[in-house]
Amino acid sequence: MLTISQLAATAGVTVRTVRHYHHVGLLPEPERDASGYRRYNAQAAVDLIRIRTLADAGVPLARIDALLHAQPTEFASAITDIDAELQRKIDQLAEYRSRIAELASGERLVLPPEVVAILNRLRSLGVSERRVRLERDSWILMQALDPHVVPQRIRDKNANFDDPETTRLYLACDQSVDWDPHDPRLDRLIDDMDAWEIKHERDSSQPGYLKLVVSRISEASPAWQRILDALAHRAKRRRTAVPTADLRPR
């Protein structure tokens, strides 16, 4: 009764799709007429529509085959699964939708909100975008390589920027980006930063995973390179010159 294109049309698929289903054995090959054309009956239409309903719901063709020959109970439970899976996909898509909405506005996607807040705090303090981006990169690497330290660093950073002296130093450092490495203001800045490190019991030897960020900072500006070198030099001198001073209190 029905030709292949008529059958396909009733199910809203292409002729190629019907032939594909024959090929994979999902839909039985019908009788042929005198010239070798396939001729379909109404049952084929019913079968095809059932197949498409499942396929549209995302069921792989191989599983549809099994499903159509399953007991009603199995079938019903499979339908329940498929329905749940569909709902999951819908939720997924809704989430992706909200994520692409954030694509326009940069780092929200890749960093936790607290870190985004810190970066915005830097911006509102007047820190250059170049420096903010270096800061962002260091957070990303930290998250990739040493995620468990992130919460502590968030607290530390926020505490730092609650302290006016630290903030002043950070900003001064940022503004020095284009200074000549021999600018005398750099000497004062280096003294101040060294004092800050002593006061906060830090030294500028970085945990390994930040070395590359540091080297990118150096590359970005000769002035910064001089600051980092000088601080590293002084820190090293302190460690080797008075070793006993560090040990005596214990």
Next chain:
Amino acid sequence: MLTISQLAATAGVTVRTVRHYHHVGLLPEPERDASGYRRYNAQAAVDLIRIRTLADAGVPLARIDALLHAQPTEFASAITDIDAELQRKIDQLAEYRSRIAELASGERLVLPPEVVAILNRLRSLGVSERRVRLERDSWILMQALDPHVVPQRIRDKNANFDDPETTRLYLACDQSVDWDPHDPRLDRLIDDMDAWEIKHERDSSQPGYLKLVVSRISEASPAWQRILDALAHRAKRRRTAVPTADLRPR
């Protein structure tokens, strides 16, 4: 800084996926270390996450490539398109979800509700499931081959079953399925049905597309075969025996 598996982990993809993106030129190949391993910086993580965000949203990789190098305005309008497309997909899935819910209960999917109502009316009259299925098949073929006659047929059928005599005949016919073709009750049934056809100005020569349904009815039961043959024979005799009777009134 990052190895390929670390990079992949930060974006929640497999190593193979990252390499695939290199292969298609979507993510630039990074520097290699001394032993030929790829080494990634934070920017690569940002890029990869952006790529995945778009890919998850269903954007083909080829288009992502173009998108990432687009102007902000184009980018923004593309995002709007993608978002709309996502919403469309979500709606689609919701529709598929309601459709698979109907899969359990047979013909709802493949026939308009009015026809389903007719089939249920047959069932409630006590018509056998076998006959109902033949009826259903004929509706499916009608819809596939001659869809514009469906509404009229729906009205006709309903009118038929509002008439007790027609209903009685239909039921009697249904019950005769397993009778012997020589059962004397068949003769009375044939007489009654012939009279019905004359009264309703119908003859049993079917529109071409129902011939196969008719032949399947015949195959289903020798008794039915006899009924159909007898009716066709009488109808033919009427058409040839009194041709002038048909023409005179004009």
Next chain:
DNA sequence: GTTGACCCTGACCCTGCGTCAGGGTTGGAG
């Protein structure tokens, strides 16, 4: 110095069709 977890390239495999090539049929118009 060996074990296990990584890294490299290259290659084939998978789904669910689209599409092209190279034919044969059918049905209606001219």
Next chain:
DNA sequence: CTCCAACCCTGACGCAGGGTCAGGGTCAAC
């Protein structure tokens, strides 16, 4: 009667977006 469009057939390759070997080199830690 011929011609044309619109069907039908089989067979084959192509595509995205990776999965999954195979066959080999590295690294780190014990």
